[in-house]
Amino acid sequence: MPSLSVARSSVAAFQPGYVPVAVFVGGTSGVGQAMAEALVLQLKGRVHIVLIGRNEGAARRILDGFPKPTTGDGWKHEFVRCNVESMKSARAVCHELKGRLAALNFLVVTAGGPRANSLTEAGVTEEGLDDHLATRYFARYLFTKELLPLLKTAEATGQHAHVMTVLGAGFGFGIARDDLMLDQARKASWAFLHGLTIKIAAMKAMMRGVTYNDGLVAHFASANPSIAFTHIMPGQVWTEGAQYVDLGWALYPLAVLLNGLRRTLMVIPQEDCAQYMLHALLSPENDRGGVFIRGDHGDVIGAHVFPPHVHNTWAEGDSRTGYLHGVRIKGYGGADATVVKLIRWTEEVLSGIE
Numbered sequence: 001m002p003s004l005s006v007a008r009s010s011v012a013a014f015q016p017g018y019v020p021v022a023v024f025v026g027g028t029s030g031v032g033q034a035m036a037e038a039l040v041l042q043l044k045g046r047v048h049i050v051l052i053g054r055n056e057g058a059a060r061r062i063l064d065g066f067p068k069p070t071t072g073d074g075w076k077h078e079f080v081r082c083n084v085e086s087m088k089s090a091r092a093v094c095h096e097l098k099g100r101l102a103a104l105n106f107l108v109v110t111a112g113g114p115r116a117n118s119l120t121e122a123g124v125t126e127e128g129l130d131d132h133l134a135t136r137y138f139a140r141y142l143f144t145k146e147l148l149p150l151l152k153t154a155e156a157t158g159q160h161a162h163v164m165t166v167l168g169a170g171f172g173f174g175i176a177r178d179d180l181m182l183d184q185a186r187k188a189s190w191a192f193l194h195g196l197t198i199k200i201a202a203m204k205a206m207m208r209g210v211t212y213n214d215g216l217v218a219h220f221a222s223a224n225p226s227i228a229f230t231h232i233m234p235g236q237v238w239t240e241g242a243q244y245v246d247l248g249w250a251l252y253p254l255a256v257l258l259n260g261l262r263r264t265l266m267v268i269p270q271e272d273c274a275q276y277m278l279h280a281l282l283s284p285e286n287d288r289g290g291v292f293i294r295g296d297h298g299d300v301i302g303a304h305v306f307p308p309h310v311h312n313t314w315a316e317g318d319s320r321t322g323y324l325h326g327v328r329i330k331g332y333g334g335a336d337a338t339v340v341k342l343i344r345w346t347e348e349v350l351s352g353i354e
């Protein structure tokens, strides 16, 4: 596992011969903000940064703090508003970006949101998606799929091309086979059990988001083997959105204990986490593309770089968790059978939201 100073020096070595374009979905606070800030600082502002989120005031304050190069050779620092709970909004933003960006080097998705950290709520969005899964999975899938043409252009011209989803990599839990949207999990058969049912559903949704992200990176990496797709765990980071776990009034004492523990254990400031995440994002290990499952120091837990011409060979009958096209990947929760099913379902759900 790299130390903080190793991570810092690898970030400090990043000096691309072009002006990179980096989109941070969730760049207005937390890990995404800190990653954007560190990248801008490293490149002395000579980078095109797109911060995506809802809070324009926060975005403006962050953008104002960025160093500005004196020469105008393609750098830009901007905010694009989007509520990523809505797939319609996410799609519209991607469409707009595709219309004006020539290429994209880094797509980093961190948006989880306070609601996604809540264990007392498990509802559905206006578009009918489980609201935890909307930000933790569907939006990430959509941004990746929609912005892929821009990443392919970057890769084809020899530039970096990397998609990173920051969530909870490395657990290797299997992907669920049924009730993928958790509709059953949210249903309480007894009214007095409703609160408990919702907590269980919320917890399940948080776990599902993690495993679905393993499926997401495996799917896109397999279809685009020369681009890097990473699912990474940020660790316990003291960010605005992750300071409090709400368990509801009935479990208030447990929440106090848990939040106290988190406060004691969440020793990683978001700036340090950003160095580890950037170390992983910029590492030369990604240059040949592939799928990467990484830990909170940016370390590779498991990875697969596809041999030339051997990719997209899904074995639908293979339900062994941790195996991608017959290859065992440590920390990976997918199985060919479950990933194929997950992606078919995702496409079906998203095609119903126009």
Ligand SMILES: NC(=O)c1ccc[n+]([C@@H]2O[C@H](COP(=O)([O-])OP(=O)(O)OC[C@H]3O[C@@H](n4cnc5c(N)ncnc54)[C@H](OP(=O)(O)O)[C@@H]3O)[C@@H](O)[C@H]2O)c1
Binding pocket: 025, 026, 027, 028, 029, 030, 031, 032, 052, 053, 054, 055, 056, 058, 082, 083, 084, 085, 110, 111, 112, 113, 114, 116, 135, 166, 167, 168, 234, 235, 236, 237, 238, 239, 240, 241, 242, 266
């Ligand atoms: N922090 C931890 O200890 C920890 C531990 C394990 C896993 N994780 C996961 O790692 C990721 C990064 O962590 P974090 O603490 O930085 O996450 P976070 O606090 O949820 O991220 C905040 C960012 O997400 C954006 N966001 C949230 N909901 C949004 C929405 N509906 N539409 C648009 N943007 C939205 C916020 O933008 P606006 O406010 O501008 O909308 C902000 O830019 C998250 O997915 C989190 O679940 C974090």
